[in-house]
Amino acid sequence: MFRDAWAILVKDLRIELRTRVGLWQVLPFAAISLILFSFALGPKASTLAHGAAGMTWVGVLFATFLVVGRSQSLEMGTGVSEAQRLAGVDPAGMFLGKAAAVFVQLLAIEALLGLGAKLLLHMPIERLWLLVASSVLATIGLAAVGTLYGAIVAGARARETLLPMLVLPVLVPVLISAVKCWQAASVSKGLAIGEWLSILATFAVVYLAAGIILYGQVQESQ
Amino acid sequence: MKMSQDLRQNIPPSDLAFNFVDVVALDGQFPVLAGATLCGAKGTLTAVIGGNGAGKTSLLRTLAGLNATSRGTAQVLGCDLNLGGGQLVGRVGLFGHNTGLYDELSPRDNLRFLAKVTRNSKRAVDEALAAVDLNSRVASTPLSRLSAGQRRRAGLSAMVLRSPELWLLDEPHASLDPAAKVLVDHLVAGALRAGSTVVLTSHEPELAFFMADQVAEMAGGVVTKITRGQGGISDVS
Amino acid sequence: MKRYGLTLTGALAAVTLALTAIFGILITPPDVTQKEYARFLYLHPPMAWVAYLAFGVAALSSILYLWPRTRRAYFDHLALAAVESGVLFTGLVLVTGSMWAEPVWGTYWVWDARLTATALMFVMFLGYLALRRMGGTTEQIARRAAIVALISSINVPLVHFSVLWWNTLHQGPSVLTPGLSSQGVHGAMAWTMLLSFVAFTSLFVWMVGRRIRLEQLRSGVGNDALNDAIAARLAEGDVVEVSA
Numbered sequence: 001m002f003r004d005a006w007a008i009l010v011k012d013l014r015i016e017l018r019t020r021v022g023l024w025q026v027l028p029f030a031a032i033s034l035i036l037f038s039f040a041l042g043p044k045a046s047t048l049a050h051g052a053a054g055m056t057w058v059g060v061l062f063a064t065f066l067v068v069g070r071s072q073s074l075e076m077g078t079g080v081s082e083a084q085r086l087a088g089v090d091p092a093g094m095f096l097g098k099a100a101a102v103f104v105q106l107l108a109i110e111a112l113l114g115l116g117a118k119l120l121l122h123m124p125i126e127r128l129w130l131l132v133a134s135s136v137l138a139t140i141g142l143a144a145v146g147t148l149y150g151a152i153v154a155g156a157r158a159r160e161t162l163l164p165m166l167v168l169p170v171l172v173p174v175l176i177s178a179v180k181c182w183q184a185a186s187v188s189k190g191l192a193i194g195e196w197l198s199i200l201a202t203f204a205v206v207y208l209a210a211g212i213i214l215y216g217q218v219q220e221s222q
Numbered sequence: 223m224k225m226s227q228d229l230r231q232n233i234p235p236s237d238l239a240f241n242f243v244d245v246v247a248l249d250g251q252f253p254v255l256a257g258a259t260l261c262g263a264k265g266t267l268t269a270v271i272g273g274n275g276a277g278k279t280s281l282l283r284t285l286a287g288l289n290a291t292s293r294g295t296a297q298v299l300g301c302d303l304n305l306g307g308g309q310l311v312g313r314v315g316l317f318g319h320n321t322g323l324y325d326e327l328s329p330r331d332n333l334r335f336l337a338k339v340t341r342n343s344k345r346a347v348d349e350a351l352a353a354v355d356l357n358s359r360v361a362s363t364p365l366s367r368l369s370a371g372q373r374r375r376a377g378l379s380a381m382v383l384r385s386p387e388l389w390l391l392d393e394p395h396a397s398l399d400p401a402a403k404v405l406v407d408h409l410v411a412g413a414l415r416a417g418s419t420v421v422l423t424s425h426e427p428e429l430a431f432f433m434a435d436q437v438a439e440m441a442g443g444v445v446t447k448i449t450r451g452q453g454g455i456s457d458v459s
Numbered sequence: 460m461k462r463y464g465l466t467l468t469g470a471l472a473a474v475t476l477a478l479t480a481i482f483g484i485l486i487t488p489p490d491v492t493q494k495e496y497a498r499f500l501y502l503h504p505p506m507a508w509v510a511y512l513a514f515g516v517a518a519l520s521s522i523l524y525l526w527p528r529t530r531r532a533y534f535d536h537l538a539l540a541a542v543e544s545g546v547l548f549t550g551l552v553l554v555t556g557s558m559w560a561e562p563v564w565g566t567y568w569v570w571d572a573r574l575t576a577t578a579l580m581f582v583m584f585l586g587y588l589a590l591r592r593m594g595g596t597t598e599q600i601a602r603r604a605a606i607v608a609l610i611s612s613i614n615v616p617l618v619h620f621s622v623l624w625w626n627t628l629h630q631g632p633s634v635l636t637p638g639l640s641s642q643g644v645h646g647a648m649a650w651t652m653l654l655s656f657v658a659f660t661s662l663f664v665w666m667v668g669r670r671i672r673l674e675q676l677r678s679g680v681g682n683d684a685l686n687d688a689i690a691a692r693l694a695e696g697d698v699v700e701v702s703a
Binding site for chain 2: 004006011078079083085
């Protein structure tokens, strides 16, 4: 399982490095969404700082659809998924590998959006460790859910519109918890974080497990 | 169909690579196979001929476990396809109009990935690329920038790397130059010598009769006639 | 025999619904604090119960469909029927809840955990129905849908807790929720409420039963259609007969 996952991760990242779709399309999109949010809420600095965490994570959520859509489109090339199935690629490994590649790309986007939130939206950062820890946990959940649902709709018609409709309500706990953690990270102490980190961790574990168990069935339904 | 029955009587079930009796296979609501009967012994070459839309490609896809069977007896490599094609994983290779490779990656990167997930060595990758005469420049160019013939060679190299028990080749000679056609024959002969079973589709009846051990004619989603071929493939060195 | 039972359930639903309406509107007294709005008690809670029951049934039958040993088309039909009723009742729950909340709480909507989880559940299972219409073979649709029903259901408790903490930890309970009058629920009210639960539950069972029957008829049509399709396919190749 992990061996196949590693092979898929390396393969997906190699394709990303070669085609740079994420760099040239997803990142600019995420950056623009951050700027648009500032126009919608600004220009008062305190309002911007207050909404920075929320704006960043809504931007990340939108970026997730693009990254997941791209990730699945790689496998939907003519005959590719059939060839992988015939070659005996472990479905659980496939899921973990693809989710890991999505995770890496999303984390990079979050780092840049976080930087943008600090510089453009004046979001204070007091506890960097909390920012990083919550982002990592949240992104595992995003990558797992995105990869799972992305593969479910990959064989359906109108998948571009179907994916957000199915995934957005599911991601609500991640959005709430990640925003809360980022808000807590912008003050040195005070706001509760235990509940939010535990929701993020539970979410990540639940959907990683669901993906590992169900991805084979998902592939058979493509 | 008579012939198929006769052939089957002479072969013990354990020596059959595949055994289809009245198989109905659906693609959506459409019965791509409408009761096809055909069997093939291990280590033999079966050629499937017939017009466009006769069901040749569907037969190969069903043999690969990619089309769900809804009626009839369908056994491939000892697995009952009515229980799902999952058990065939890793044992069957299908080479068709699609290469099944990633367009964004070069043939070599594609094969390296395939080698990792099928537990093959890096040396096997180089050997597979050499077997289909892909030079190192072509082997490291992304598939999307290669010609149709080069892409097909890359697809064939994936079959060589995997060397499955059952080779399913959908019009393997199509869009290849004469040298590459000879190459395909060599690869098929090599696979048969190694004990694999090969089923291929063809639009050239004479060649099919000359090369194959049996020739199945298809029309309307069924096998209409089975003839013994001359088995000339075994003479290809 | 089975269809006979279903007809009986339908009759039970019709009678109990009529009785609920009569008792709820004419016989039970208005509440001291909520006045006439207390009559939503005979509509809103039983529909909420049926909504959650429906999604529970859908999740369970989806598991049974995904499990290879228990895979039957029946469980797919059951899940579909349950989700369709579930979406209908969830919609009604949201509407009746808002109608009640406006005069009693002074607002149509509060970001309460139970409300928000219900609304999100509504959207998720609308997505389930949308997914089923997006093409594929019967088998593909059934499997995709079962997976989505299952992983959407796991999400409900996660949504519930995150919204609960989001609301209480941040702004604190902002809406006073006046309960029913301190004298407790009047005897007639309790009986009517119980009756309404029986009524809506049997209505749900009847609806699901009828819907499954419809789906079964459809797949029966599919079997005949397959025979026709096979004949047409054979004709394409001028194949007159196939002998085994």
